[in-house]
Amino acid sequence: MSNLLEIRNVTKVYQRGLLSAHAKVALKEFNLILPENDPSILTVAGESGSGKTTLAMLVLGFITPTTGEILYRGKNITTLRGAERMAYRREVQAVFQDPFAVFNPFYTVDHLLTVPIKQFKLAKSGKDARNKMDEALTAVGLRPEDVLGRFPHQLSGGQRQRINVARALLLKPKLLIADEPVSMVDASLRANILESLKNLHRDHGVTIIYITHDLTTAYHVADTITVLYRGDVVEKGDVETVIRNPQHAYTRLLVDSIPWPNLDQKWGQHSVRSKESQAEFKANAPTP
C-alpha cells in the first residue's frame, strides 16, 4: 500500500526580487513519510521563521516546491487532476492559527458548515446535511443549539476554533494540518481544542501534522516530532525521547522553555540551566 504522504527532498526558495542574492531558503531538503495504515500525530516544531508554515503551504498545494516532490497516496500533488484532485482537496484539510480568519463576519456558522457540504456533495438532503453538521459539532464538544445560527462575533475564540475543527471533520479528512491552532486562543481553552484534535485522530483515524513553536503542547499531543531550525531538520524522533533527552543544542533551548513543575528544584535553578543552554546554542549556532 502506498503512503498517505511522502515528502521527498523538498526545498523551497522564495525569490525576493530578481537578484538571487535576495533568495530566501525557507525549507531545505525536507523528507517525511506518513504511512496510510498507521495514522499518527506528528509535531513540526521550531521558532518563528523556521519554515513551519512553508511546509504546511507546500503540503496543501498552495505553493510548489523549488526542488523535490510531494506525493499524496503515491501521486505527485502537482499532477493531480479531476476526481483525484477533488479527493486530495477533500481529504487534506487545515486549521490555522487565527480562528477569525476563515469566517466571513456576515455569515452565520451554518453557512460556514454548509459550503463544504454543498461543494463536495456530502449530503443527500437538507436533513442529512443538518445531521452531519450536528455530528461534527458534537464531536468537537460543541452543542449545535449553542452555535448554529450565530455570527462569528457572537462566539468565543475557543468556540470559533472548534468550529474550524468541526468543519475539517465534516469532510472526513485523512490528513489534517493544524498550524498553531491554539496560539491565539485563551490558555484555558487550549486543552479543550487539543483534545478535540486528539479525538479526531483516535476516533476517525485522521493523521495530523501539528505545527507549533510550543513544545509543551507538542508533548501532550504528538507521537513523533521534527524540529526545524532555519529550514533545516535538526532533530526528529519519538516525542517522549526527543523532549526528555534532546540531542541538539537548539532542541535543548526549546525544551528549556517548557515550564516543567519540579518540586525538587529550588527557585532560580531553571533559569540558570536555561542560560547555559542559550550560551551553548549561541556558540554553536550556524550563521544566518
Ligand SMILES: Nc1ncnc2c1ncn2[C@@H]1O[C@H](COP(=O)(O)OP(=O)(O)OP(=O)(O)O)[C@@H](O)[C@H]1O
Ligand atoms: N512569500 C514569501 N516570500 C519571501 N519570504 C518568505 C515568504 N514566506 C515566508 N518567507 C520567509 O521564509 C522563512 C520561513 O517562513 P515560514 O512562514 O515558513 O516560518 P514559520 O516557522 O512558519 O514562522 P512563524 O512561526 O512566524 O509563522 C522566513 O524567513 C520568512 O520570512
